[in-house]
Amino acid sequence: MVSLEREKVMSELLFVVLFGGVFLAATWAEEGLLNPEKLEMFVDELQDMPKVQGFEVVDGVPRPRRLEIGMYPIRWKFHRDLPPTPVFAYGTSRSTATVPGPTIEALHGIDTHVTWLNYLPQKHILPWDPTIPTAIPSDRKGIPTVVHLHGANNASYPYPSGDPVNEANGNVMKFIIDREPELDTSRIPKKLMRYPSPDSSSASRTRHIAMFEYTSPVDEPTHLYLNGKPYSYPATETPRAGTSEVWYVINLTDDNHPLHIHLGLFKVLDQTEIKDLDEFKDCMVKINDAERCHLSRHAIGKKVDVRTHENGWKNVYKMMPGYVTKILVRFAYIHVNSSYIFDATAEPGYVYHCHILDHEDNVMMRPLKFIN
Template identity: 35%
Template sequence: MKNLSKFVDELSIPPILKPRWKDAASSYYEVKMTDFKHSFHRELKDTTVWGYEGGYPGPTIEVESGEMVYIKWINDLPAKHLLPVDFTVHGAHKDVPEVRTVVHVHGACVEWESDGYPEAWFTKDFEKVGPYFRRQVYRYDNCQRACTLWYHDHTLGITRLNVYAGLAGFYLIRDQRERLLNLPSGVYEVPLMIQDKTFHQDGSLSYPKQPKKPVPELETSIVPEFFGNMLLVNGKVYPFLKVEPRKYRFRLLNAANSRFFRLKLDSGQRMYLIATERGFMQDPIGVHEILLSPAERAEVIIDFTNLEGKHIIMKNDAQAAFPAGEPVDEDTGTVMQFQVVLPLASVDTSVIPAFLMPVTLLNEQSSSRSRYLTLDDRMDSYGREWMLLDNKSWDAPISENPKLGSTEIWYLINLTKDSHPIHIHLIDFQVLDRRDFDVDRYKKEKTIHYTGPAHPPEPQERGWKDTVRADPKQVTRIIIKFGPFTGLYVWHCHMLEHEDYEMMRPFIVIR
């Protein structure tokens, strides 16, 4: 279904979740996953979705840096999946329950038992659990600076379905330094979760049961990527937000399955970039566009001062797949609208600081090891696309085993035609550079022959990150210090169709 009216539904702001109890150093939450009806657009019938605490997106969890947070994630979903399950995909065979969940706080500094390992899943009332299930109540140490994180499902083999069904929400960490910056706050700080969807005529979620080239032997089959034909923000299709003529802080999150977003304002004005995924940048940067691959976040300040009465549209022009796929159309190129129609409630005393936070660059000389890791595109026995990391499947023996406290440089060698957002659990890292190389020669000789100079990280990458875009025909270098915990984690492409089949690998931090 297409051709829905634009800017007729107001943007929804997810509520802040209150803890069940809280003291000076810790807090306890219970978060239940259920199915319910949700209104995506006034011209659509209400849609059955899955969500946390009855909301789409889930409620925002807001905590303090260093606060010990305990969360009991409760699965109260029906026994049959809302979307077509492919039982040929790893982890989703018919010998496991069809509906299972495990929650990952994306970007969290956390012990591995609370990280949401893909095989630590659980069913309704914890009746059945996966082989790596360790605890019902997760512990989050929040041992990091103020930043924008998010929580979402991470179940092996059905992550793409569970997240598409609605299992996602914001997780914000605050600290005193952030408060001293005098940024726009309160109602002037707005989270924006951007996704794409396709709907059936009856308003239900549409997710393909077969790829473009069906495999007759299979009842259902995974698709290489999913791209919806319309965009939504905070669970509303093409919403509008009424704003005052003043500065606003927006937390941008790409929570799409596979779609990239290159965001800009049709007014041509700058957005002031202040933070990457894992915290503030050193200095704000004025940009006209921001490219976000799936799971990447960015914080920006948009100044609506002296724009009374204006209607400003946030646009997207990223191809699907990125960077050389289909161009956007009127529907996939429109994100939302800002209507500068509210009177100024009080004098705007917030600022865009000249300096935000020192960002100490990791020294390449401190690296104890370099790892050369390929991004591979193969075909499975059914002729379907099969994405791999370092040419290894999920079940292959663990090959990445960094030592606690060590620093490594990872060379992400993209041999595929698409860009891939690579996410590494537990840690944050810095992007060193990208460099063109001869792909054909690498495939023949297994050696890197560079064909051009190194390109420095882009403006939205000049800070601490947990997800990086690895572009085709390029080697992307990142530098990582591993810690503060040991244990079993994963790294993967965050295009969820790739992650599910099966562009994900475990790694273990050892002493």
């Protein structure tokens, strides 16, 4: 058993977090590999997954709560006509582990502390690449795991030049609306939270974050780095809690990368095309210094406006290929304009990374170390 991570979950409103499981294998021994076209669609009801309350109520007052959620090997039935399939699943016990995992319900301002426990076997049932640094457990035993939350979208993959969503991969769920109405006791608040406007003059530091992709001799992609450094290198981004910074994110790859900064909310200020991109990229590959490669001379192309629905404080934003995206990062609570109520400098620290899972695994992620 390995205790992987302790997370402090705080939300600005009541929120629901959904943990997914890992689909490992599905075969019919008598027929070989599964042919999904033979399965009838929409024959299984949407399951009601278990809920875990992330707070306690003592004398009518909500209090912080500590949870333990484990990762277990179980068998899960994904379709009426399929046999149970080996999976790795989340749950408060093996008997209650599900795919997706339990929903954690939390309250704004009330801490939820989660200890993740690894009950997975010593050997994976599928092959995995042990050369990826982040896939190697510290004791070099057991199955490496990453606790992560992901949503879904209908964008091309990889975005924006990848394969589009089609009939073969786009129909995954069907909703049938019951004619019998249910009582909805929820209420829309009279007043929504107002966030402050960004003020770049308050930034304590400016940084350049370059996105690199590397290929094999036959031009096959092998891995991706931020600022030309692997995840295992010491942290070079060391912000002070309670401050703001301006980051120029330089995307030198052919893909759109959704950048996610842990503990930081940011506002996109500007998106500018890089002129003579190959010339600038060659310089960056050689010396990896945006100022010495004269970024200001190249970031003079067309500007792209931020879409209205993206024009707010974000924790994930898609960095366009061949563009410099200027963002104002706030390492503090936005809604009250104050620093964190916990020690952000505590180990093991935080990270920033591309939010495409196989990109961060290969290894488009860097440590983020807060200092006093």
